[in-house]
Amino acid sequence: MKCVTLFRQDDHCWQAFGQDPDRPDNVVDTNQYLIRSGASAMLLDPGGMEVFPAMLAAVTREIAIEDVKALFLSHQDPDIGSSLPLWRRVCGADIKVYLSWLWAGFTSHFDRNATFTTVPDEGMEVSLSPGLKLRFIPAHYLHSAGNFNVYDAKARILFSGDIGAALIPRDRQGGMFVTDFASHIQYMDAFHRRWMASTRARDAWVAQVSKLDIDILAPQHGLIFKGDDVKRFIDWFAGLDIGSGIAAMASK
Amino acid sequence: MELGVSEDMSEVSNVARVQTLRTDRIEARANGLLGDCRRAFHAFGELDELAENLRILSLNAELAAGRAGDKGRAVRALTQYTRELVNRLAMIQGEMNALRVRTFTLSSTILRGLLQLSLFEQACTLVNDDDHDTRAKSTVGGAFIQIMRMLVDTLDDMANCVDDLARRARGVEEVVSQSDSIATNIAIEAAAAGVHEKEFRTVSDTMRRYVEDLRLMIDEAADAVRRAGEKGASLRRLGLDSLGELEHNG
Numbered sequence: 001m002k003c004v005t006l007f008r009q010d011d012h013c014w015q016a017f018g019q020d021p022d023r024p025d026n027v028v029d030t031n032q033y034l035i036r037s038g039a040s041a042m043l044l045d046p047g048g049m050e051v052f053p054a055m056l057a058a059v060t061r062e063i064a065i066e067d068v069k070a071l072f073l074s075h076q077d078p079d080i081g082s083s084l085p086l087w088r089r090v091c092g093a094d095i096k097v098y099l100s101w102l103w104a105g106f107t108s109h110f111d112r113n114a115t116f117t118t119v120p121d122e123g124m125e126v127s128l129s130p131g132l133k134l135r136f137i138p139a140h141y142l143h144s145a146g147n148f149n150v151y152d153a154k155a156r157i158l159f160s161g162d163i164g165a166a167l168i169p170r171d172r173q174g175g176m177f178v179t180d181f182a183s184h185i186q187y188m189d190a191f192h193r194r195w196m197a198s199t200r201a202r203d204a205w206v207a208q209v210s211k212l213d214i215d216i217l218a219p220q221h222g223l224i225f226k227g228d229d230v231k232r233f234i235d236w237f238a239g240l241d242i243g244s245g246i247a248a249m250a251s252k
Numbered sequence: 253m254e255l256g257v258s259e260d261m262s263e264v265s266n267v268a269r270v271q272t273l274r275t276d277r278i279e280a281r282a283n284g285l286l287g288d289c290r291r292a293f294h295a296f297g298e299l300d301e302l303a304e305n306l307r308i309l310s311l312n313a314e315l316a317a318g319r320a321g322d323k324g325r326a327v328r329a330l331t332q333y334t335r336e337l338v339n340r341l342a343m344i345q346g347e348m349n350a351l352r353v354r355t356f357t358l359s360s361t362i363l364r365g366l367l368q369l370s371l372f373e374q375a376c377t378l379v380n381d382d383d384h385d386t387r388a389k390s391t392v393g394g395a396f397i398q399i400m401r402m403l404v405d406t407l408d409d410m411a412n413c414v415d416d417l418a419r420r421a422r423g424v425e426e427v428v429s430q431s432d433s434i435a436t437n438i439a440i441e442a443a444a445a446g447v448h449e450k451e452f453r454t455v456s457d458t459m460r461r462y463v464e465d466l467r468l469m470i471d472e473a474a475d476a477v478r479r480a481g482e483k484g485a486s487l488r489r490l491g492l493d494s495l496g497e498l499e500h501n502g
Contacts, residue, residue, distance in 0.1 A: 052371050057378030060388035086371060089395045 007155040038129035052083040074161035075144035076103040085111035102146030141201035156215040166222025288480035295473035303341040310334040320448040404491040435459035
């Protein structure tokens with residue numbers, strides 16, 4: 001499992017984990033993120049149960065597991081949070097699990113004993129430590145009906161969930177960052193056309209995040225955007241024809 | 253393990269995944285146990301239909317006994333006893349249904365536990381290096397032990413279910429033996445029933461056929477229950493041994 005530090009300033013740090021070399025080919029590659037501040041840490045989209053052993057080993061190389069005080073699930077998919085009961089076994093009993101109110105009952109199918117701190121549709125702000133506030137930003141219908149991004153204004157990082165995701169063949173994987181935006185489009189084009197359903201939702205998201213200062217846009221699959229590639233991605237996504245699955249119904 | 257570190261965004265490290273076999277062994281045996289439990293319940297799958305057939309037969313036999321007047325008095329008494337046996341079968345069937353739900357719930361807990369056990373076993377292997385401190389190793393190892401303990405407890409419950417199932421199977425066996433005696437007695441009564449002989453003999457023959465079906469059911473179920481009992485006990489021993497070893501090492 002690769003681990004890349006995206007941001008570090010004093011005790012405030014963002015790390016990305018992904019591209020597990022031992023991941024079976026039929027299990028989609030995912031990125032997991034760890035935000036640390038003081039003695040508290042939050043895992044964003046901690047991953048499916050298949051990646052749990054490697055992820056736990058990678059995280060415990062970086063921090064004491066007791067320091068993980070919160071898990072954030074951007075939406076309900078199994079590659080996001082089917083590892084929930086496993087994390088709850090090793091983290092403290094008081095660990096907080098943030099999730100859209102829409103998915104609490106459904107995600108309980110992964111872990112019936114989990115208690116969720118549900119996020120309202122308009123999002124919310126949480127303090128990871130006295131010095132760090134994180135904003136859960138709504139990204140509904142992109143792709144999930146109850147979906148959130150996480151924005152850290154201090155680190156200027158936006159965790160964007162499936163927005164910005166790319167499916168990169170194993171033999172094309174190298175670093176964790178986009179280095180050539182134009183050639184990267186081929187790996188995210190079909191994904192966004194098919195998985196992102198609502199043009200209205202996309203436009204609202206673009207309008208919302210365009211107001212934010214973002215140095216790094218970190219998706220849950222594929223490579224991470226930094227610097228000018230962040231704006232390039234937002235502009236590209238803003239002009240993309242999405243909802244391609246509708247054609248299959250219209251043709252009937 | 254492969255590792256490369258720098259202070260900026262290029263910091264990259266790789267941890268390779270290794271697998272061990274403890275949970276594979278437990279999993280293989282647990283799958284065998286669950287398979288035998290399924291087989292035992294499956295064997296009893298037609299019990300309710302047989303009980304219903306036996307009940308209808310006893311009603312028909314009672315009508316035939318009524319038509320035979322005094323010559324049918326003994327058969328009438330035997331058919332009433334048959335109905336009591338049918339009621340006992342129905343009761344056993346109800347208990348068996350509840351037991352089936354309980355067994356399958358435990359199976360699901362065992363399968364979930366095995367999956368977690370296997371994932372934590374992988375994690376234990378991955379943290380067993382110089383990059384992880386004692387606290388990380390003990391947290392991951394502790395979680396593994398916790399799941400193993402839960403699994404051993406669930407296997408205990410499962411063993412109790414298998415014992416319960418064996419008890420129910422013995423209950424059906426008693427019904428079979430008593431039904432067999434009733435069929436023999438009806439056959440004896442038929443011999444002295446004159447014009448009603450044919451009717452009573454048909455009842456007796458049909459009853460024997462049902463008894464045979466029940467016996468086959470019992471044989472198949474008893475074999476599955478015996479195997480499940482043996483596998484459950486051996487699995488529990490394996491779990492306890494692993495737990496003992498882990499606690500001793502931990």
